[in-house]
Amino acid sequence: MQILQLKETLPFMNFRKGAMIFSLLLMLSAIVSLSTNKLSLGLDFTGGTLIEVGFDQAADLKKIRALMDGNGFSDAKVQFYGSSRDVVIRLGQREDVKAEMLGNEILSVLQTGTGQNVDMRRIEFVGASVGDELMEQGGLAMLTALICILIYVAFRFEWRFAVGSVIALFHDVLLTIGLFSLLGLEFDLTVLAAILAVIGYSLNDTIVVSDRIRENFRKIREGGPAEIINISLTQTLSRTFITSITTLLVLAALFFRGGELIHGFATALLFGVFVGTYSSIYVASAVALALGISKESLIPEVIEVEGADQEQLTP
């Protein structure tokens, strides 16, 4: 079976100006959303307390809110989590001496207040200092990953590809974070992990394309750089397509079957696969082209020294 049967080379690079503007607009809106909407950071980063409880019957949020208010937790945010029997209560950072005991307190308040059998599903408490540190570490990790990848790709391919792929990765990360900001989805540690996985996936794609471009620069004699990039993209398009499908299939399984805790992770990756595929064509390749990638930069020069192949006579 064959989904894409391409006889002709698709002129990808002809649209690169338009795509560049499109990408820039997207990135700009991501930045705007990040500065106005901000990122709704999860407990991992902000610190605070989270309690997830399960009830036998559908929970009455109003009653729970009243209970929280009545017991001195007026800042509590009460929400359903996944189903109407699961409730999540979030509390912000507190100055109390025994902040780590809050979770247990709320649990007993719920138990006595609702008269229902309350099942403790999850308590998380994160101190403020931990959140700050994590923020720092997370940012640092992202940066280290990008730099390491830059070095590896520059070493294996060429600096123009390296710059192209790192810009593509930056593009993907920014857009994914922007999406989370725009939709107001919670950004926690698993989402950060998903973003690093997006980096992995997007890079995978970029490398496959770059590899083919390098190969074709060496193999095909005619045609300018843009033409050769078009040929390479067309040749790899079928593979790009199939791999995206299989990855999307498993991500769909995660999204629909993986449960609430994995939802953010799956969302980030689902989106990441799309932008990652797009960016390896229109960001990584286009940037490498704009930086002036050419036959000469990819074929190692052989310096011939006159008389090097002559037999030598030594006295």
Place this chain on the structure above:
Amino acid sequence: MLNKYPLWKSLMVLFIVAFGALYAIPNLYGESPAVQVSGLRGVEADAATLDNIKAQLSAGNIAFSNIALEKGQVLTRFTNTEQQIKARDLLDDTLGDKFSVALNLTPNTPSWLAGIGGTPMKLGLDLSGGVSFLIEVNMRAAIVKAQDAMVGDFRTDLRGEKIRYRSVKKVDEAINIQFRNAESMDAANSFLKKRYRDYLVTDNDDTLVLSITMTEQKIKQLRNYALEQNITIIRNRVNELGVAEPLVQRQGKKHIVIELPGVQDTATAKEILSATATIEFRLVDTEGDIGSAIDGRVPASSELYYERDGKPVLLKKRVMLTGDHIVDAGSSFDEFSRPQVNIDLDSAGGSKISNTTKSNIGKPMATVFIEYKATDRKDAEGNTIFEKKEEVISVATIQSRLGKSFRITGAGSQAEAHNLAILLRAGALVAPIQIVEERTVGPTLGAENVQLGFEAIMMGFGLVFIFMMIYYRAFGVVANLALGANLVLIIGIMSLFPGATLTLPGMAGIVLTVGMAVDANVLIFERIREEIRAGKTIQQAIHQGYEAAFSTIIDANITTLIAATILFAIGTGPIKGFAITLSIGILTSMFTAVVGTRMVVNAVWGGKRLDKLPI
């Protein structure tokens, strides 16, 4: 001939997959509820304990399926949790406080598999349920405490050397000593430099001030010491909690991770972790009659205590010294290579003990360890009641007037001396601790997560299977075989490595690997199709397809591996689990997708004349 694998290569592939399958098998056998009995504070469970437990269980009419003594612990397996709980309650009551009784789930791995090191995968707390704490050691307090001790030490030293000074004060990071004249400052300068090599001494001739700071190395040493000490103490306390497989581990420069699988009552756990222990030195009352004291007639100035082994001992009420004066304690050997415990006190403690011991030479001195332990009982307001537990951990004769540092000899074996040193240090925590992160997962959520993760893996797998079979026909089946082998290898390797833990994000990592692992095969198959279209012979196309795709696959996977490694370095708990499964998945998928599929392709289609390929 093109596309033929030598026999050894095919055998190697089969062997590796079989090896992975062998170590993946233990995961199929489930677990049974068990009760684990282990000794506390150096006591080991032995054959007598085993017999005792057997007798208790049969007396209590509780049936068990298996009982065994392993590594100083008695493990009793039951067929259902009801009997397990009953047995736990019974044993907890009857075995006394020398043993900890914990609920456990033990794998039903057959003995032949266990014999070659086969165990099921370790589940993370988000799957098994339980609580994890991140504890921060207050390093600032440790340093301030050390500085306070320095102030006292300098005063005593200068007075001892008869060097006159005006004041010794703590100023920010430094200790400043103000002198009246340059001579005494110079004398102090050369004296202190000689005596304290890990401090930096700088003098100022104009103001007549000596400024002393700790070297970077000294501060580092201090921090390390504070962390190590806290870890030791926490480990001791955790062992008494009666948790089956606790984990206490250092993380970074000032954090300690504690994982307690299966623990639901986090309130008690927290109270125990933040409980305090102290040490007291007291004189032994040698005149009082111990026999009548046991009967209740204790002399007015004394109190009755018990040693570890239950031996009664009468101690004077007056406390000679409390543990907060202890700066350090460690074990070593004396000149006759007998184990000894060295104790260092701060200067105030030194002069105190010196005063009290000078008139008591030749008399025995006892060390009392006091700990506040949480009990099962609660008071009217629902707070856990703490029980003060006092225990005499050592009785030694005062040989001479003691000073700032002294030693206890005759503490028994080297292990006992070491233990005593730890307990002594526990009485003087150099740095307070604080719980900065807590994650508790209830058993229902844990079980649900396992179920969801399993379903997601199966569904993702199924979808990719069907797709590949439709799209690549026979070659799709080969890719699917590789995918199956890949899953088996991931599980086998995860089970084999003791450090690898399966978490919910880790399961997501497996699902993701499934999706991305087929990428290598897609690359190869697409290449083969291209080569066929370009007019190559079938055999050449297969050969070229694998050759050309190989370097791409390597490059693509190495870069993903870089991202996974960084994730592993920064992540904790569940995220680390994700990084581990992702890394293992990348490595195994390269093997199965490149070498594994080639073996099958070569065996089925290689080395013959073919006009068409089912791809």
